[in-house]
Amino acid sequence: MSGISLEELQLATRNHGMPLEALRYDVTPVGLHYLLIHYDIPAVDPDAWTLTIGGRVASPLRLTLDGLRARPAVELTATMECAGNGRARLDPRPVSQPWLNEAVGTARWRGVALADLLAEASPLDDAVEIVFTGLDRGVEKELEQEFQRSLALADAADAVLAYEMNGAPLAPQHGFPLRLVVPGWYGMTNVKWLRAIELVDRPFDGFQQAAAYRFRVDEDDEGTPLTRMAPRALMLPPGIPEFFTRARTLRHGEVELTGRAWSGHAPIAGVEVSADGGLAWSEADLGDDAGRWAWRSWRHTWHPRAPGEYVLCARARDEAGNVQPVDAAWNVGGYSNNSVQRIPVTVTE
Amino acid sequence: MSGISLEELQLATRNHGMPLEALRYDVTPVGLHYLLIHYDIPAVDPDAWTLTIGGRVASPLRLTLDGLRARPAVELTATMECAGNGRARLDPRPVSQPWLNEAVGTARWRGVALADLLAEASPLDDAVEIVFTGLDRGVEKELEQEFQRSLALADAADAVLAYEMNGAPLAPQHGFPLRLVVPGWYGMTNVKWLRAIELVDRPFDGFQQAAAYRFRVDEDDEGTPLTRMAPRALMLPPGIPEFFTRARTLRHGEVELTGRAWSGHAPIAGVEVSADGGLAWSEADLGDDAGRWAWRSWRHTWHPRAPGEYVLCARARDEAGNVQPVDAAWNVGGYSNNSVQRIPVTVTE
The missing domain is CATH 3.90.420.10 (Oxidoreductase, molybdopterin-binding domain)
Structure with missing residues (x-):
């Protein structure tokens, strides 16, 4: 950057x-x-x-x-x-x-x-x-x-x-x-x-x-x-942050990943989670519907196979068939960039 | 920068x-x-x-x-x-x-x-x-x-x-x-x-x-x-802003400049205002004392002599003799930089 x-x-x-x-x-x-x-x-x-x-x-x-x-x-x-x-x-x-x-x-x-x-x-x-x-x-x-x-x-x-x-x-x-x-x-x-x-x-x-x-x-x-919000999922960064870099650390073990997803076009149809930067995806569980215009909670239990470095991602799709892209298209005003969030984490012993 | x-x-x-x-x-x-x-x-x-x-x-x-x-x-x-x-x-x-x-x-x-x-x-x-x-x-x-x-x-x-x-x-x-x-x-x-x-x-x-x-x-x-707050005055930027640059524009005429000042060391003793980037200073009027630990309001009526470019400044001093510097000393952590605020303004016809 x-x-x-x-x-x-x-x-x-x-x-x-x-x-x-x-x-x-x-x-x-x-x-x-x-x-x-x-x-x-x-x-x-x-x-x-x-x-x-x-x-x-x-x-x-x-x-x-x-x-x-x-x-x-x-x-x-x-x-x-x-x-x-x-x-x-x-x-x-x-x-x-x-x-x-x-x-x-x-x-x-x-x-x-x-x-x-x-x-x-x-x-x-x-x-x-x-x-x-x-x-x-x-x-x-x-x-x-x-x-x-x-x-x-x-x-x-x-x-x-x-x-x-x-x-x-x-x-x-x-x-x-x-x-x-x-x-x-x-x-x-x-x-x-x-x-x-x-x-x-x-x-x-x-x-x-x-x-x-x-x-x-x-x-x-x-x-x-620009009109309605494109679909987006965000994950609550797990573990604890380093003050300046915001790099995340968490202890090895089962991790409950949670977040929210929304779309202005249609209700959220699903959220997927990846722990390898977007190569493999797992379906998350959606929480209760809190109303058409409120974000939808989601959760997914992650079992890191071993201590090490991971990149966590989440992506949303809505009932109108809109899917959040890994990389959204560039545009002059920098609008509506719903590229998938990436959270690098270090899993320690 | x-x-x-x-x-x-x-x-x-x-x-x-x-x-x-x-x-x-x-x-x-x-x-x-x-x-x-x-x-x-x-x-x-x-x-x-x-x-x-x-x-x-x-x-x-x-x-x-x-x-x-x-x-x-x-x-x-x-x-x-x-x-x-x-x-x-x-x-x-x-x-x-x-x-x-x-x-x-x-x-x-x-x-x-x-x-x-x-x-x-x-x-x-x-x-x-x-x-x-x-x-x-x-x-x-x-x-x-x-x-x-x-x-x-x-x-x-x-x-x-x-x-x-x-x-x-x-x-x-x-x-x-x-x-x-x-x-x-x-x-x-x-x-x-x-x-x-x-x-x-x-x-x-x-x-x-x-x-x-x-x-x-x-x-x-x-x-x-670092312990107590060094003295500082801030001015409410007058006029209206440009969205991106935050550059201020105001119409020619009398302008009421207002702001607040505080010091953790002692009560505020006075605030001065400059319209030429800190060459000439005028004493502002202090508002009511709102308590030892609250900032002190101040105001000053400014009569710009003509349309043009000005740089507005304010500086505070406290009863312990601390005076806000035009340029505070650099330090490793970037703490306590109470250098005088500078607000460039354009006065239009």
Whole structure:
């Protein structure tokens, strides 16, 4: 790997992944869930804050936080992953937030179903997309902007406007007072610090939609938009780490390997484990289904034949037939790199 | 800056600093407080967990979490900073967790005064130090170890064994169910996931005391131990950021510059601000004193004379006469680099 630049380091010291030992939790504790913030975390006065719903609707709405909390609530447990997870493993490395494979987390969200509010606003017949605008403001490619993303009306059925995470009001860094949660989609879809929802009669061409978050094979490629999370399995690294190298050591004997797997496209169909870097694979046991949008736990008992060096891997496949690749394809933005995780371990006497 | 290595990046993606816009909070919300975890976050069953107090004491103790919660409680608000904060700004860069200047946070801790428990255990006359052992286990310099640090009895007067942070039980990553808090001292002192306290009759020579966390001018230097936090002021970066470079832009006009300052040695005596990279300095206004161990807020109104490029700086001094240097001295471990923060900004028309 060529050296990480100061710019990448600045992003890595403020954003953070989920330490992989946190794979042990069904729901990721606040502060361990991954976090990617494009600009700055805005300061929001919840008493002055409102959400507007407008554009191509018959009945525009302006809602307060109390007004949203007074409506029927929905809850869902959802795994969320950054579209750039795995980026720093690509060669050459696309420069942006340099994730290895830890940009993930699972949260219990509570809020209002987006569909209910849209029904009340009555989209006009020509409405095709919904544009979500956050209060976070910054510059990208010389363009001053608020963070904005859109979603086709047909993709909004499961979306929630969440005011709680894991039973508490949203933390500032997770979008207080309100954020969008679109289960199964990559993180950038889930606009934080929401201030406006606008229905539009043509595809939105804002920066985060038309320029960023596209899968492009080369600089001339117009690309295709990133949408749902590709399947991925992660393993809780067994044994104990060396502080600096994170190299793992464990005693010879039976080892219970555990982890989680998810896919935004379809339920997880299976997870396989390898102890030789991906040559031979064994089927892992899946845990209980924790809901369509939550990661699936898995476990596999490994009997290392002798002390020595091993490379542990896990790979997921989903019911739509998507299989996690040993090496995913390179792309310009470094998105959706779900190449199989590799954990070198030393088994001692 | 030479490129950050894979090993440093692995640390940077799991540990994280406080995004500097969080300087706006008196108490740092959970998830924004900086975090440095040497090994893995241990899984602790609070019902099975106990704390032992032993060694050179007349009355050894074994305490449960309920037992600790039933005792008289103390609260304190304390600013905590990693001893390695600023490391990645040194040249050549000592390799370890590559902090720029964000490894800080302020929390409201609640727990039991260490002095009360020590009084109950009755240290013997020959006890000179207290050794704190955490449940976190790993390898450093080929040595398998639990994280352990010691404190001289004379330095323990203000220490708290905390079971709450910001009004809630400790999060796993902050030491659940119990951690040591020694206000004014660098972060490594504040042992997390405490399982044992042992009084000893000679100075402790464990790895984290004798090998790590020492200020050494070269490899042959035995060094001196890191103890209390050197003074530092940080400024909330004004304006809006560019996503990748974090370069700041703000509109021409009056600008309210704000930030925080702290020192583990003595109360903050003053903060100065510069808009020209440290040539000319103006005295900032200090906010209310929030307690001896909490950072002090400060503010200064800046009138940029014209649109253009500026470099904003702030520096702190304390009542013991310690002044934050523009350029701190290099050292082997990259500790205690409190060189003045520099924020380049572009003021537009």
